[in-house]
Amino acid sequence: MKKLLWLAAASLAIALPAAPVFAKDEFHLYNWNNYIAPETIKRFEESCKCEVVQTYYSDNEELLAKLAAGAKGYDMLVPTSNAVEALIKGKQLKPIDKSQLPNLKNINPIYLNTPFDPGNKYSVPYAMSTTIIGYNDVKMKELGLPTDTWAVIFEPKYLEKVKGRITVLDSANELFAAALKYLGYSANDVDEKHWNEAVAVIKKARPYWAAFNASSYIKELTVGNIWLVHGYSNDIFQANLDAQAAKRAFHILQGMPKEGAVLAVDNMVIHKDAPRPDLALKFMNFMLEGKNSSELTNLIGSGNPNLEAVKYIKPEILKNPAIFPDKAVEAKLEQLKELTGAQRRLRNKLWTEIKAGR
Amino acid sequence: MSSATARKSARLGRWLVSGPPVLYLVVFFAVPTLIMVLASFRTPGEFGGLAPLVEDGKLDLNLESYARFFSEAIYAEIFLKSVWYALATTFFCLALAYPLAALIARSPKRYRDLLLLLVILPFWSNFLIRIYAWMIILGPNAALARTVNGILGGFGHEPVPLLFSSFAVLVCLVYVSLPFMVLPLYANLEKHDQALLDAAQDLGANAWQRFWRITFPLSLPGVFAGSALVFIPALGIFAIPDILGGPEDSLIGNVIKQQFLETRDWPFGSVLSIVLTVAALAIAGFAAWVARRNLGTPSSAREASA
Amino acid sequence: MRGKRRIALWIAAGAGYAFLYVPLIIVIVYSFNNSRLNAEWVGFTLNWYDTLFHDQDMIFAAGNSLAIALTASLVSTVLGTAAGVAMYRYPTKLLSVLVLAPIAIPEILMGVSLLIFFVLLNFTLGLVSVALAHIAFCIGFVAIVVRARLAGMDESLTEAARDCGASPWQTFRYITLPLIMPGVIAGALMAFTLSIDDFVITFFTAGAGTVTLPLQIYSMIKIAVTPEVNAVSSLLMLLTLALIIIASRVSPTLLRSQEDLS
Numbered sequence: 001m002k003k004l005l006w007l008a009a010a011s012l013a014i015a016l017p018a019a020p021v022f023a024k025d026e027f028h029l030y031n032w033n034n035y036i037a038p039e040t041i042k043r044f045e046e047s048c049k050c051e052v053v054q055t056y057y058s059d060n061e062e063l064l065a066k067l068a069a070g071a072k073g074y075d076m077l078v079p080t081s082n083a084v085e086a087l088i089k090g091k092q093l094k095p096i097d098k099s100q101l102p103n104l105k106n107i108n109p110i111y112l113n114t115p116f117d118p119g120n121k122y123s124v125p126y127a128m129s130t131t132i133i134g135y136n137d138v139k140m141k142e143l144g145l146p147t148d149t150w151a152v153i154f155e156p157k158y159l160e161k162v163k164g165r166i167t168v169l170d171s172a173n174e175l176f177a178a179a180l181k182y183l184g185y186s187a188n189d190v191d192e193k194h195w196n197e198a199v200a201v202i203k204k205a206r207p208y209w210a211a212f213n214a215s216s217y218i219k220e221l222t223v224g225n226i227w228l229v230h231g232y233s234n235d236i237f238q239a240n241l242d243a244q245a246a247k248r249a250f251h252i253l254q255g256m257p258k259e260g261a262v263l264a265v266d267n268m269v270i271h272k273d274a275p276r277p278d279l280a281l282k283f284m285n286f287m288l289e290g291k292n293s294s295e296l297t298n299l300i301g302s303g304n305p306n307l308e309a310v311k312y313i314k315p316e317i318l319k320n321p322a323i324f325p326d327k328a329v330e331a332k333l334e335q336l337k338e339l340t341g342a343q344r345r346l347r348n349k350l351w352t353e354i355k356a357g358r
Numbered sequence: 359m360s361s362a363t364a365r366k367s368a369r370l371g372r373w374l375v376s377g378p379p380v381l382y383l384v385v386f387f388a389v390p391t392l393i394m395v396l397a398s399f400r401t402p403g404e405f406g407g408l409a410p411l412v413e414d415g416k417l418d419l420n421l422e423s424y425a426r427f428f429s430e431a432i433y434a435e436i437f438l439k440s441v442w443y444a445l446a447t448t449f450f451c452l453a454l455a456y457p458l459a460a461l462i463a464r465s466p467k468r469y470r471d472l473l474l475l476l477v478i479l480p481f482w483s484n485f486l487i488r489i490y491a492w493m494i495i496l497g498p499n500a501a502l503a504r505t506v507n508g509i510l511g512g513f514g515h516e517p518v519p520l521l522f523s524s525f526a527v528l529v530c531l532v533y534v535s536l537p538f539m540v541l542p543l544y545a546n547l548e549k550h551d552q553a554l555l556d557a558a559q560d561l562g563a564n565a566w567q568r569f570w571r572i573t574f575p576l577s578l579p580g581v582f583a584g585s586a587l588v589f590i591p592a593l594g595i596f597a598i599p600d601i602l603g604g605p606e607d608s609l610i611g612n613v614i615k616q617q618f619l620e621t622r623d624w625p626f627g628s629v630l631s632i633v634l635t636v637a638a639l640a641i642a643g644f645a646a647w648v649a650r651r652n653l654g655t656p657s658s659a660r661e662a663s664a
Numbered sequence: 665m666r667g668k669r670r671i672a673l674w675i676a677a678g679a680g681y682a683f684l685y686v687p688l689i690i691v692i693v694y695s696f697n698n699s700r701l702n703a704e705w706v707g708f709t710l711n712w713y714d715t716l717f718h719d720q721d722m723i724f725a726a727g728n729s730l731a732i733a734l735t736a737s738l739v740s741t742v743l744g745t746a747a748g749v750a751m752y753r754y755p756t757k758l759l760s761v762l763v764l765a766p767i768a769i770p771e772i773l774m775g776v777s778l779l780i781f782f783v784l785l786n787f788t789l790g791l792v793s794v795a796l797a798h799i800a801f802c803i804g805f806v807a808i809v810v811r812a813r814l815a816g817m818d819e820s821l822t823e824a825a826r827d828c829g830a831s832p833w834q835t836f837r838y839i840t841l842p843l844i845m846p847g848v849i850a851g852a853l854m855a856f857t858l859s860i861d862d863f864v865i866t867f868f869t870a871g872a873g874t875v876t877l878p879l880q881i882y883s884m885i886k887i888a889v890t891p892e893v894n895a896v897s898s899l900l901m902l903l904t905l906a907l908i909i910i911a912s913r914v915s916p917t918l919l920r921s922q923e924d925l926s
Contacts, residue, residue, distance in 0.1 A: 028872040033883035053873040054721075056883030061619035066868060068407030068622075069776050070783030073872030090405040164519050170600065172620055209605050211522035215885045216493060216601050219703040225498050225521070238887070246699050246706045300887075341404050341623070348621040349430065352613055356436050357606030371832040372754050379747035379803055383762040386800040390777035391769065393784075454683060457676030464673075471912060474853075475905065476681070480688040481857045482904050483897035484881050486889055490702040491687035491694070497703075536684065537857065538805070541850035545813045548846045576816070583812035587767065587805060587854075594770040597863075614770050624776070631773040638768035639761065 025050035027279040030074040032266070033058065035127070037295040044286050050279055067092055067271070075274040076283060080264045082173075084123050085116035085338040087269065093122045094270040100281045103288035106308040111265060116337070123267035124284055127296055128303030130333060131174050131262040132322055133255035134218075134236035139165075139227040147255035150182035153230055154201050159208035167220070168230040170212040172351040173336055174262060175202060178230060181259045188337045192346070199350050212355060221252060232264075233322050237301030254322035260332030265305065297323075398423055398628035406622040423625040427633065433613065437634070440610040441641075444592035447531040451539040451588050452581065454532065459543035459580075460573075463550065474544060478537045485534070489601050492530050496520040496602075519604075526602045531592055538591075539584035546580025547573075582649060590638045610634060695894035702889055712891040722880060722896055729860050729877040730900070732791060736798035737856035743799070744806025744855070745848050749840070751807060752814040767804045774801065775868030782869065789871030797869045798859040805858065806851030813847030860900075 027048070029036075033056040041052050055074070057063045060083040067077075068090070079087060087093050098104060104124065111125045135147050143161040145152050152158045153166060168175055177187035179198035189195075210226060211217070220226040222239040223246075229236070233254055240252040268287065270280045286292055290308025297304045297313050303323050304313065318324055325333065339347065399419040401409040409418060427433055462473045480488065495502055498521065507517040520526060550573060558568050574581075596611035610630065617627030698707035716722060747763055766774065778797050782789060821843070825835045841848075863878040870879060877900070881893050 034887045055872055055875060058883050058886050064406050065618055069779040086405040206605050212605055219701040222701055223704040242700050341402055344621045345623055348616060353432055355608035356432055367832055375746050376750040376754055379743040380762060382743055386796055387766050390781035393780055394773055394777040454680045457673055458680040461673055461677035478853050478857055479901055479905060480684050482860055482901045483691055484893060485861050486881055487691050487702060487893050487897055488687050491690040494690055538854060541854055542809045542812050545809055545847040545850045579812040579815035583808045586808060590768045615772050618772050618776060631770045634770060635765055635768040639764055642764060
């Protein structure tokens with residue numbers, strides 16, 4: 001018995017030294033994984049003489065649920081706009097002292113002063129992505145399918161040709177938005193009649209879809225098992241890089257539907273119980289510098305609201321209309337708004353029926 | 359020992375054995391769960407979480423979430439679907455695990471620990487990449503799918519997707535649950551006395567009879583333990599349908615997860631969870647009752663075979 | 665057991681092992697895959713192991729996971745064995761419910777409820793809160809296996825010990841415990857497995873800066889779960905296997921079943 005206890009202690013002793021010695025100045029960043037370039041972090045750590053401790057989430061809702069239950073200890077969060085709205089209304093954020101953000105002037109004004117945070121009292125734009133169509137160019141050409149309209153994922157006459165080879169996002173908000181856009185309504189339309197129309201469209205297309213998937217669809221697209229996806233622009237961009245690295249015979253391209261799409265702007269916000277709001281503000285200002293902001297775009301192909309960053313972004317990314325859309329397309333992009341509790345419940349009921357095969 | 363001190367030390371023994379686990383579970387399980395049981399009677403917060411318990415000096419409790427569950431049939435439907443999946447998983451796990459556990463139990467002592475470890479070793483790798491490995495195995499261009507669809511094509515049948523289907527969900531459910539059936543079965547089979555089987559053989563019983571009349575009844579406690587540890591968690595699973603399920607493979611675990619995340623309706627999520635837990639405990643209790651009635655207590659089974 | 669029957673058992677068990685190991689072999693082989701994705705074989709490379717050795721965060725997370733799993737499985741095995749014995753000797757409805765319910769309850773409910781509970785108590789979230797949560801859901805697994813092992817136990821041995829004047833603790837230590845040891849070991853293995861791979865409950869009870877391996881890996885789910893994950897998993901499996909083999913050499917009497925003692 002004693003030997004076993006010694007062994008347990010020894011194992012713990014082996015495991016624990018892997019724990020780093022904590023620096024006195026810690027900045028806790030709660031962020032999406034791979035949503036900041038490692039060089040950027042290093043440079044910030046040098047400039048602020050602090051340590052950046054990152055923890056990750058992979059869904060806005062996970063972040064919201066954890067904070068709603070009372071979790072503390074995070075300095076900065078990076079939620080998407082509708083989540084920012086929820087956080088502001090739920091009084092979870094600390095107001096920003098804009099006098100400490102001289103670099104705020106670098107941001108494109110059309111992304112400032114949003115309806116959910118007028119005057120940018122709490123949030124500052126960080127990076128963007130759109131939810132669009134991703135496709136295997138060889139297969140789409142072979143099958144003669146259009147790639148610039150939501151019809152290709154909703155209309156049976158097109159779906160027949162890709163049956164079982166197409167996935168859509170496993171997100172009620174995203175899929176409803178796509179269906180509403182396809183029907184010609186706003187993505188934020190809350191009319192129940194329009195929702196029922198969207199449900200009908202979805203149910204008609206469902207038999208042809210391989211899956212509702214938000215996690216493993218990208219790799220299936222990249223290796224050619226899936227030919228068409230409803231997905232996020234960053235992921236599709238990365239998929240193409242991976243496909244080229246694997247020397248595949250096809251490209252993975254982004255298709256911006258002409259009916260419009262959802263724009264997701266991720267913002268930097270400070271939690272109300274942040275232990276180091278001063279470091280958070282430093283980080284915000286740091287990330288508002290053009291060069292620092294550009295590094296993420298160059299890494300993952302994310303959209304960038306920072307005008308100064310344009311100087312540092314790779315030209316091929318700048319030319320990509322799905323990442324840097326022209327004015328005409330920009331007009332059709334919409335950010336998702338928060339729903340009321342009753343609307344969320346209705347949407348979930350409809351979504352449950354859709355996913356149960358009813 | 360005098361009888362008084364014997365009784366005292368027996369009572370002390372009882373407290374020492376039951377006390378610590380009960381205390382721990384009350385503090386770190388019962389109390390937090392009761393918080394959420396209370397939550398099932400509350401109103402969801404407008405932006406997430408829960409609305410304040412006391413609103414304008416009045417206690418804000420209601421049965422709305424329960425009413426919703428009982429008034430809409432879809433939740434019961436999905437729940438039943440999950441029960442079917444869990445039952446199927448348990449059955450296939452049992453079929454696969456029994457030979458494995460039997461082999462390990464009957465192996466020479468020096469190999470037993472190693473064989474047992476080999477069963478559980480794969481499960482110390484991360485869940486996600488194991489599932490991704492199954493996606494590779496079941497992929498449309500992989501050998502398995504090609505073979506199956508080749509055969510089906512020979513009969514003029516349309517190709518069937520192995521991935522993103524109920525089949526994939528079931529295979530992975532069985533895969534992740536298998537060690538939880540093997541280990542309890544092994545713990546039981548290990549103590550079976552070979553002498554009983556030899557005696558039966560000498561008396562003329564064939565292999566099937568030896569298994570069905572001696573080994574299987576004696577292994578029933580292990581069968582039930584393994585079935586409980588597979589069936590009950592399988593009811594609440596959501597990750598596997600999320601990653602490789604088809605468009606209609608949403609289970610009750612997925613619905614519950616959505617309540618806490620996308621819909622932010624914690625009271626309803628609590629209601630669904632409570633129904634799930636109560637149903638799981640009820641099914642387990644029912645199975646145990648059936649077992650006791652049909653087979654008597656384990657000790658009487660032992661006496662019957664003696 | 666004679667020839668033919670034995671072969672049938674070997675084939676059936678072999679199928680079981682194959683079912684378990686084909687995916688695992690893919691996992692290990694793909695840790696050498698020259699592609700960011702875990703989807704198709706592209707070419708051989710050792711780069712991912714190199715990446716892993718330079719990835720402080722991943723190693724830190726793996727160390728945390730190992731520490732939590734060792735602690736949680738140790739404590740839950742002790743408490744679970746006690747609970748299993750109690751369920752057999754002194755069964756009560758309360759105990760049965762307390763043991764079974766954590767297994768039944770959806771993880772997300774348990775995670776959220778524990779988070780709320782810790783916040784109410786103003787308990788700082790971190791490795792300890794995660795370990796406490798893991799113990800709570802592991803106890804049931806150990807208890808059920810131990811209980812099943814005790815079923816049909818031959819009471820004559822314990823009665824004989826008592827008649828010879830052994831105290832309850834001595835009876836337990838020298839008679840009961842060796843008899844139930846395979847059940848205890850099985851329970852400990854299950855508890856370790858559950859803890860090292862848990863995501864949902866860990867997500868909610870982890871503090872800012874607490875990272876375990878599943879937390880690290882699941883956050884990659886929407887980007888790419890690279891072969892670095894395969895590499896860390898393969899190494900972790902090897903390490904754990906080594907630890908256990910060492911443990912069984914160090915404490916041979918403790919881990920052997922009753923038969924060996926006679």
